[in-house]
Amino acid sequence: MNRRNFLGLAAGGTFAATAGTPSLLQARSQAGDQSMTTETSYALTRPAYIDQSHLLVKDLALVSGFYQSMLGLKVIEEAASGQVLGVGDLPLLTLTTAKDAAIAPRNAAGLFHTAFLMPDRAELARWLRHAAQNNVVLDGASDHLVSEAIYLSDPEGNGIEIYADRPHEQWKFQQDGMVEMATLRLDLQALYDSAPDERWGGMADGTAIGHLHLQVGDIPQADAFYRDVLGLKLMASRPGASFFATGGYHHHLAANIWNSRGAAARADNMTGLSDYKVRFNDKATLDAAISKLDALEIKSEKRDGGTFLKDPWGIGLTLSA
Numbered sequence: 001m002n003r004r005n006f007l008g009l010a011a012g013g014t015f016a017a018t019a020g021t022p023s024l025l026q027a028r029s030q031a032g033d034q035s036m037t038t039e040t041s042y043a044l045t046r047p048a049y050i051d052q053s054h055l056l057v058k059d060l061a062l063v064s065g066f067y068q069s070m071l072g073l074k075v076i077e078e079a080a081s082g083q084v085l086g087v088g089d090l091p092l093l094t095l096t097t098a099k100d101a102a103i104a105p106r107n108a109a110g111l112f113h114t115a116f117l118m119p120d121r122a123e124l125a126r127w128l129r130h131a132a133q134n135n136v137v138l139d140g141a142s143d144h145l146v147s148e149a150i151y152l153s154d155p156e157g158n159g160i161e162i163y164a165d166r167p168h169e170q171w172k173f174q175q176d177g178m179v180e181m182a183t184l185r186l187d188l189q190a191l192y193d194s195a196p197d198e199r200w201g202g203m204a205d206g207t208a209i210g211h212l213h214l215q216v217g218d219i220p221q222a223d224a225f226y227r228d229v230l231g232l233k234l235m236a237s238r239p240g241a242s243f244f245a246t247g248g249y250h251h252h253l254a255a256n257i258w259n260s261r262g263a264a265a266r267a268d269n270m271t272g273l274s275d276y277k278v279r280f281n282d283k284a285t286l287d288a289a290i291s292k293l294d295a296l297e298i299k300s301e302k303r304d305g306g307t308f309l310k311d312p313w314g315i316g317l318t319l320s321a
Contacts, residue, residue, distance in 0.1 A: 042168050043117055043210050046247030048232070048286070050209045051279035051320075053114050054094040055158055056271050058101045062155050067093060070136050071116065071160070072127070072202030087203045092116075096274070103156065104270040109215050109263040109313035111273035112256060113151065113159030116203070117210025124148060124164040125195035127203075132192060141186040146171050146179060146250045148186055156271055163210065171250065179235050179250045181243075211245075212276055213254040216313050217263035222255040225311055229296065230278075230289050230319075246285065252278075265314035275316025277306070286321055 043049060057063040064083050067073045073093060077084035082096030093114070104110055118124045128150060131138070139151040139159075149163035172180040216222045223242055226232050232244035235251050240258050243251035257263075266272075280286035290307055293300050300309040306320025 041206075043165065043249050043252070044208055045281060046245065046249050046252070047282035048246045048252065048278055048280045049249075050212050050252055051277040052091055052094065053209055053212060053276045054096065054274045054316075055111070055114075056101055056269075056274045057095055057097050057156055057158075058103060058271055059156070060095055060097040063158075064095055066154050067095075070131070070134065071162075072130070072200070074202065087207045088205050090208075092207075092209055098269060100269045101271055102267070102269050104266070104272045106157075107215075107260050107263060108270060108272070109217055109260055109266050110270065110315065111158055112213040112215045112254070112259075113161045114209060114273075115149075115161035115163055115211045115213065117208050118162065118164040119204055119206035121148065121164045121191075122194070122196055123204045123207070124150070124162065125191050126198070126200045127162055128188065128192050129195040130200040141188055143184040143186045144181045144250075145184070146181055148191065150186070150188075158272060159213070161213070165210070165250075168248070173248075177233070177235075177248075178237070179248075181236055181250060211252050211254065212273075213256070214273070214313075214315065215260040215263065216255045216257060216311075217260055218312075219255065219257055221312055226253060226255065229292050229298065231285060231292070263313060265310075265312070267314075273315055275308075275318065277318045277320060280319065280321050283321055286319060289319055 055063070060082065064075070064085065067085055068075070073085040073087065075083050076086045076089065076091050081098070082094060084091045084094050086092045118127065136152060139153055141150045145166070147163045147165045149161050152160050152162070154160060174180065219240065219242055223234065226244045227234050232246060232253060234242060235245045235249070236243040241254060241256035243254045245252045293307070293309065298309060300307050302308070304318060306318040308316060308318045310316050
């Protein structure tokens with residue numbers, strides 16, 4: 001199969017977050033193929049943002065090899081039980097393994113996808129060309145109005161999104177402050193054809209984790225925790241899903257019940273998302289979140305220079321300045 005046929009096949013499916021899941025929003029209008037500028041700094045300069053993610057895996061060599069060869073991450077630190085992968089000297093993803101690690105069922109609470117934010121549209125196109133040349137299997141692709149996104153999975157089924165934001169000035173907001181998004185068909189062939197001719201040499205400097213999308217057991221409970229306790233703003237709300245952010249970003253965190261309605265807390269040995277880090281640029285926002293934890297007597301502890309706790313589904317998170 002040539003690369004054009006590969007892209008045509010990928011473009012023929014349903015472009016939701018993962019094959020078989022509902023759209024975030026119903027399409028309201030066809031979004032034009034607008035050029036993008038570097039937007040990574042916007043996502044990361046909000047009062048709080050996602051800093052790093054930690055996955056527990058069964059086959060460390062297999063999964064790490066995938067993130068290195070197919071996503072272009074580099075090993076920054078290495079130990080017998082795991083590795084830290086990133087871009088340049090910036091750590092993004094920690095992979096660890098354990099003898100009793102057990103593959104999490106598809107309906108368990110945990111990770112829906114880790115979303116890697118490219119510095120610009122050109123880098124997204126360069127990665128797509130690399131993916132096509134290496135026969136990477138795609139789960140889907142979408143134009144979300146605020147961004148263009150490509151979806152895939154690692155060898156143990158952990159969801160991945162590779163995306164680039166449209167310029168913030170082009171986003172549209174409703175009167176209540178929520179952002180307008182949609183799930184439209186993404187023209188993968190046009191994106192592929194726009195890739196610069198330079199050889200792809202791995203993830204470019206400026207790549208970051210733009211957001212995490214979680215599987216949870218209950219949306220009102222997720223709203224009560226991420227909005228009411230941690231202080232994130234609800235940026236979009238649709239049946240079965242909520243999207244949270246700070247500082248007007250479209251979302252730093254999302255939660256859905258599309259596969260996991262009623263899910264209980266995760267077991268410690270489940271593969272998938274073990275924990276992640278939320279970095280606060282604004283100390284007052286961090287102090288308010290920690291004060292709320294104390295007021296509600298939510299269990300937390302000082303760890304790794306921050307405040308560690310678990311959400312209602314056993315997913316760990318560290319709040320730090």
